[in-house]
Amino acid sequence: MTSSTQAPSARTTLKRNAVRAQYNTEVLREVLASQQICTVAYVQEGEPRQIATLYFCDDTHMYLHGNRQSALLRHMSQGGEVCISVMLVDGIVVARSGFHCSMNYRSVTLFGKGEGVTGPAHRKALDDFVAVLIPGHEKVVREPTSQELAATAVARIPLHEMSAKIRAGDPIDDEGDLDSEVWAGEIPLRKTALTPIASANLRADIILPQYIEHLQVKG
Numbered sequence: 001m002t003s004s005t006q007a008p009s010a011r012t013t014l015k016r017n018a019v020r021a022q023y024n025t026e027v028l029r030e031v032l033a034s035q036q037i038c039t040v041a042y043v044q045e046g047e048p049r050q051i052a053t054l055y056f057c058d059d060t061h062m063y064l065h066g067n068r069q070s071a072l073l074r075h076m077s078q079g080g081e082v083c084i085s086v087m088l089v090d091g092i093v094v095a096r097s098g099f100h101c102s103m104n105y106r107s108v109t110l111f112g113k114g115e116g117v118t119g120p121a122h123r124k125a126l127d128d129f130v131a132v133l134i135p136g137h138e139k140v141v142r143e144p145t146s147q148e149l150a151a152t153a154v155a156r157i158p159l160h161e162m163s164a165k166i167r168a169g170d171p172i173d174d175e176g177d178l179d180s181e182v183w184a185g186e187i188p189l190r191k192t193a194l195t196p197i198a199s200a201n202l203r204a205d206i207i208l209p210q211y212i213e214h215l216q217v218k219g
């Protein structure tokens, strides 16, 4: 995907704090590539639903997977509309007033119609989910069985109608509060992987692979 800035649609136009809006494809892609979990909202029989799930993106689409009986996967595979939210929390913003305490974040909202993924693209997507979650592991896991392949549905949505909103930096305090005694600034937050814990039934001769020891966790 080359870098370009698309005009927002009516529903992706930020109204609150519009200076934080981003519609540049490179910026949107960078946010999407930095996270691996999203929430997907859709309407089922007139009622709102929202589901948290894993995703990955290629140049043109976001992919989700799950049990073939999943209501969300069925909805998307039948071309249903969804609204997907992705967010990264970068810091806690400590202001001199409660009103201006906030968070630094990068978030994306994506609208569109789902589409079922079948055939070789379905199989490739299942490998890609492992590669995104634990890069390198997709090369060593056993081949999926036909039952496993049949049980797992994959759906996707085009990376087309989307917005990003980004807050960074200092609290935005009122002029009159700037000489206050209260500490102000940012507490940066980062998600890191802790020391891996071997499975209780792991064979004793299997050592921790480098790709797990040095896993860079997203989000």
Ligand SMILES: Cc1cc2nc3c(=O)[nH]c(=O)nc-3n(C[C@H](O)[C@H](O)[C@H](O)COP(=O)(O)OP(=O)(O)OC[C@H]3O[C@@H](n4cnc5c(N)ncnc54)[C@H](O)[C@@H]3O)c2cc1C
Residues within 6 Å of the ligand: 011, 012, 013, 014, 015, 016, 017, 087, 088, 089, 103, 105, 106, 107, 108, 109, 162, 163, 164, 165
């Ligand atoms: C970690 C985090 C914490 C937040 N905390 C607060 C809070 O405490 N209070 C608060 O008011 N807001 C908070 N926000 C911002 C919040 O997500 C909304 O942007 C804001 O509340 C405005 O909502 P609205 O319905 O008026 O949006 P509008 O500006 O009316 O939304 C119109 C369109 O703009 C786009 N848009 C809006 N918000 C976002 C977004 N966050 N990311 C990508 N696209 C977006 C969507 O396409 C949306 O359909 C937070 C965001 C994050 C990620």
